[in-house]
Amino acid sequence: MANSAYTHTTSPKPLLSKMKKTTYRAEDEENIITNNIMFDRRVVRGNTYAAQVVTHNTQREVERMRYESERTLRRDATCQRKERLAKPSTPPPAEGRAHIKAQTDTFLEELSDRPVESEAVTQTEAILDRPPSPLFIPSKTGVDKETDIPGGDLFDFDIEVKPILEVLVGKTLRVSMMEVMEEAELDAIQRRQMEFEQMRNAELVEVQRLDAEASRRFAEKQRRFTQETDRLRQQAELGQKVAARAFARSYLANLSELAFDQLEDSGHFVDPVEKEIQDSFIPWLFDSVVETTNNHISSSSCVDALIVDAIELASNLQSDVIKQIKQKERARVFAVEDAQEIKEAEGTAK
Amino acid sequence: MPLIVKPTPAHPEPPAHKIMPAFATRFGPKLAGEVAATDRLVRVNALTALCDALSDPEQAHGCADAGVVETLNAHVSGGQDAPTRVLAAKALCGCARDARAARAMVDAATPAAIQGACLNDAEQDVRMHCYDALIRLGGGPRRGASSIVAAGYPKALVEKAEKESVGLQPRALDLLTSCLGNEQGLAEALDAGGIATCLSLLGSMEAAVRAAAGRCLAGLCFDMSAKDAAVEADAVDTLCALLEDPDLGARRAACAALVSVTTTDExxxxxxxxxxxxxxxxxxxxxxxxxxDAYLTTTACKLVANVAVHPKVRAQLREDKECLPAIDALIAGPGTDQDALVAQHARIAKDAVLWEP
Structure with a gap:
């Protein structure tokens, strides 16, 4: 109790409940039923500073003004009713027609929407000069209670506002700081996200670099493979060329001579003198030889025939001689002496 | 004297332009209705409240379910007043932060709906918020980048990047970069002349533009034909000059782009x-x-590994007195995870430098 902010001379107690008993004096205060003062009509709620305090005189004056205005209205209504009853009413219009207000005076006047004004005079009534009636105070109800409020026990704004203001200012500053920190955190997250994005892009470029490096190496490998293949192919072609050249060299060693021979044979290299000799002279020579030979043969045959004839003639002559010799032999036998002569004769004949 | 106290009157209805948040599940539908209001004051105040509420995932989910994304699309592209367009674009940027709201953006075809505002709105703030929203959407759900590409952004961004104001050029290039993860987006950007645009912007006076152009060029050069096109356009000389840029982002982007370009033999x-x-x-x-910077040293090692394939460069790297000691120092790093990655690529670089046929 000593540490509490307030001290009470009389400890607070709940008020009596109206539902239990509404007697002026509660005889048995021990059996009272507690009631929530928030629903007690006797307790005025709201800001006491903003409440409008109406005095009894003011209320009476308001009631008097209301009474006066009601009386004026009633009097006006009575006058209008009397005027309406005094004049005969216009018969109702025929079917399909309507009444229209029109001026029937000799001199027309301008009509306006201005309401009819009338002057009225009034006088202050004597009743207002009467002093106000004493305030009616109903008989006392409820239970009187007493309490002692020492100095400093009531609400002091300057003192009580401090902790509330501290809380309000502190909470506002805290919320503001939280918002600032949240914005800073969001900015940091966004900045970090941007950096991460840039780093991710850099890593993607690194992937491109590695891809390019792999492509470059693959291309280099393909280039070298193609180069080696070309080298082997060229080497094989070189071997084939060498072999072909050797073969060709060996093959063509006598080719020129054969070619020249064939060309010469085919008549590509022609000597006009030789051609003249071959074409003209040799045939002429052969013809001449043939003719000469033919002549020689014919001469020889003639000679042979002559010789044969001569031989035949000689043989005939020989046979004649032989016959003569034989005849002479016989004669030689017959004549030895004569034989010598015959021999000489034969020698002469030879 | 006793007081007659009148009962406190009921709270008066608050004015419509004073946005009162509803409780729990009513929060999203009520705010979505107020965002779609025809009264300008109500609409602007509701959009301001929506921009604050979208930092809470639960409220962002409720608003997305209530169909606030379609309303924002209409506000951004509907030719409303400038504050409405700016705040609606800012709210879309907040939606792109939340996963569920981002999905709602994809379902509502937000990229196609706000394309005109994103590229041609008179208010620079509208374009800035639209760029931010689409960049976050492209980096978020997988369908996000696809929806951006399907809306025809790559070609439009390539044409817009050079004409855009200098302050928004980095965002335009970053959005183009986010489209490059998609094959169709990459092809469209290349067909529209993305290489020439990036090379042109590499010479910008603004460091952020140079860095964004380098990142975009690195993304474009994922494609093999883009590498050849970049080499033909003398990208190597430009990027080599950018390696000594005073801005770290520009150096990082130039190094990454060079790594990508030097993958080819040419x-x-x-x-x-x-x-x-x-x-x-x-x-x-x-x-x-x-x-x-670890990222820069890593990409530098990758670059060394790339260019060391050339015999003359390899000889130059080998004869340099600082090259191999620097690589050895990277290999013998302190031993953190980041250093392990750097050391791995440093070993690759060293092998490439010391390689002999």
């Missing part, structure tokens, strides 16, 4: 120019190896 050949450069590119690459 790119490696371009590292050895016919006419000597004012500053040798190989010396600049070696200088990057000593940078404190």
């Amino acid at each position: 790119g490696k050949r371009r590292m050895v120019p016919a006419e000597p450069r004012p500053r040798d590119a190989v010396a600049a690459i070696i200088a990057l190896l000593a940078e404190p």
